[in-house]
Amino acid sequence: MKFFIDTANLAQIQDAHDLGILDGVTTNPSLMAKEGISGKDNVMKHYKTICDIVGDGDVSAEVIATDFQGMVREGEELAELHPNIVVKIPMIQEGVKALKYFSDKGIRTNCTLVFSAGQALIAAKAGASYVSPFIGRLDDISTDGLDLIEQIRLIYDNYGYETEILAASVRHPMHIIKCAEIGADVMTGPLSAIVALMKHPLTDNGLAQFLADHAKAAK
Ligand code: E4P
Numbered sequence: 001m002k003f004f005i006d007t008a009n010l011a012q013i014q015d016a017h018d019l020g021i022l023d024g025v026t027t028n029p030s031l032m033a034k035e036g037i038s039g040k041d042n043v044m045k046h047y048k049t050i051c052d053i054v055g056d057g058d059v060s061a062e063v064i065a066t067d068f069q070g071m072v073r074e075g076e077e078l079a080e081l082h083p084n085i086v087v088k089i090p091m092i093q094e095g096v097k098a099l100k101y102f103s104d105k106g107i108r109t110n111c112t113l114v115f116s117a118g119q120a121l122i123a124a125k126a127g128a129s130y131v132s133p134f135i136g137r138l139d140d141i142s143t144d145g146l147d148l149i150e151q152i153r154l155i156y157d158n159y160g161y162e163t164e165i166l167a168a169s170v171r172h173p174m175h176i177i178k179c180a181e182i183g184a185d186v187m188t189g190p191l192s193a194i195v196a197l198m199k200h201p202l203t204d205n206g207l208a209q210f211l212a213d214h215a216k217a218a219k
Pocket of ligand 1 (some may be wrong): 134137168170
């Protein structure tokens with residue numbers, strides 16, 4: 001399972017990268033705004049910095065345009081920035097046309113804001129490299145986001161679609177574990193959820209005991 005971090009915060013991306021288990025980064029316009037990044041030049045510079053930190057991992061950069069021509073223009077500029085940029089396109093009709101356009105040109109895409117199996121099926125047919133079902137936001141409205149991951153896994157396996165299932169809007173470590181059980185190809189979540197996977201009180205207690213015994217024996 002690939003691990004992406006869902007942030008535009010450079011310190012958190014560096015921390016996750018330093019763990020040695022980071023496969024990529026996803027961003028969105030809200031995450032960029034949260035870091036105070038605005039204006040085309042600054043946005044492009046920020047994406048470039050993220051790519052440099054991540055090394056050979058994928059970095060999803062989202063278009064702002066909502067019309068086909070605008071998405072193509074923005075997406076081509078983003079893709080030229082760095083070979084690891086994946087153009088993030090919203091699941092709307094104009095977006096589907098753009099997914100197909102980029103797929104035909106060999107430019108990789110991440111179809112975002114996916115909330116149903118039908119949307120995921122269309123994204124795969126349009127040739128998206130990744131599909132991003134937002135599981136946390138479905139949970140927020142009392143719908144099980146993990147059910148959607150299961151549905152998409154089944155559909156993609158039925159037909160051998162190569163689009164990778166990128167479980168997005170992950171909020172906590174159990175989301176990650178359940179997505180791994182179901183067979184999501186990728187998960188993107190906050191650093192806190194990734195770090196929480198490593199924690200166990202028995203590990204902490206066991207280590208404290210080992211160190212105490214070692215120190216006693218050395219006296
Ligand atoms: C995915 O690419 C999105 O950036 C993200 O996962 C949205 O998560 P949120 O629902 O926590 O904002």
